Amino acid sequence: MPQFFSNKRLILLLVGVIFLVALISFTLRDRDHASLPEQIIKDVVGFGQSIFSKPTQYITGVFDNVDSLLNTYEENKRLKSRLEEFAKLQADVNDLASENTRLREIVDKKDDLRDYEPIQATVIARNPDQWEEKVILDRGTVHGVKKNMAVITAQGLIGKIKLTTPLTSTVELLSTQDPNYRVSAMVAGQNEVFGLIEGYDEKRKELILKRIDSNIKIEKGQKIMSSGLGGIFPKGLLIGEITEVTTDDFGLTKLAYVKPAAEFALLDHVMIAKRSMVTIDGTDGEDSTTKEEDES
Template identity: 70%
Template sequence: MPRFFSNKRLILLLVGVIVLVALISFSLKDRQNATLPEQIVKDVVGFGQSLFSKPAHYITGTLDKIDGILNTYEENKHLKARLKEYAATQAELADVRADNKTLREIVDKKDSLRDYEPIQATVISRNPDQWEEKIVIDKGSVAGVKLNRAVITASGLIGKVVLVTPFKSTVELLSTENSNFRVAAVIPGDEAIFGLIEGYDQARGELIMKRIDSNFHIKEGQKVESSGLGGIFPKGLLIGEVTEVSTDDFGLTKLAYIRPAADFSMLDHVMVANRSSGVTSGTDGEVDEEEEGEDGS
């Protein structure tokens, strides 16, 4: 025992451990007020942190600003290049429009297959019959709606008017299984590929484009538009894009599956495209032979 107490280092170590444990247990207590030593330590440490953190934050912020300036410079260069391309495209478009106008004046043709007068309408009901999918809109003959006019949304073509009353109209959708519903379509490109939208595959949720010449090569992802040749639908209305190409049952022509551009299940606001050329209509829904040739009725 006397030898134990004579070892000062061991005694100091034990005392230090005891004090450390006491301080730890004291600091772990649920206290609302810090002791004077704790306040001094916290203040000193906090002052030291603020002393070093402020310059560090300043340097970091400066570096971020420099990086932002460099990124802005690069983005500005990119946007200027795109702006030049846009200006060139606008100039080219203006030239094309001028040439088009000149050519129309030469041939004395004022109308275009793309021309139509849009009539805004709202869908008020939908036919529950899935075989002939139809919707009813709140515009009729009083608003200028006529029979067999194309109906579109902002996304693309959805169908045509099949019944008109003074204040309402019925629209048959492209997703109908009515075999008499046909749309003259085209796949634009260096060489236009023509065909007919005939039928809708319910399992795939896709339209079927038939009667395509087997000599043409069609790629997946190509856009499909209305051709304007049938007399009902204006030219250039987006229908969808090609997802798969196959051959018909006899192997003489090709068919393509088309993913519709418009969502037939979510229809609120639509437009009736009253075509201004290529269609002559009689009274109360009588249409010429050109129209009847497209819809197959």
């Protein structure tokens, strides 16, 4: 009799193991819907997890907030330090500007190639067929805009006024394919190097700086600015940065590819530089359209 009960327990154990294995294999199959027992188990486990996870998340959030406060405190200290440096720099700039004004008064020099009055404008139209060449602004002759005035963004020079109406003006961009479009430019550095922006490489999306003396050393990474010598653009407007230096087709002068500082494809708000300069006869030449040999 005891042996029978022992065998019975063994049989029940085997049956239980077989049932457990069958249940495991059933639950591991790929199915679209869970069985009722699985749903109950999942819901119970999920409820338990949510009970434990919420306090855990709360505690983690507290530590994250403390860490964020510490980071904010450190960042605030750095920003205050930078602000003090900026204030000092601003004071130096104001001091230099004041000194420059006094020196100008001493030498009785009233005009500068860098001087211009900004006219704020907004791009209101753009022809898809000339997307890289022209844009239309909401400022015209009644606002003081005239042909050949330089147009800039916060990033740098983008072009010049090509056509005006009383209420609008058309800008011809530096990326134009017009072979007669030239900009008198210089390579910024200890010794100013002059050249001409002539042409735009559409594949590279870069301007081409030409007519640089072959004996002059220029390097990748140098900034290109407007020289102010062409009689149209004020001096010192950022044009771009040199990406490659090579020679022209004849090997007589150097040629440089310049990545534009401004993004021609994304133009919204711009400034028109109303330049004031002195002509040969000594009169105010802001209304004159003098020779445009370099920037026509």
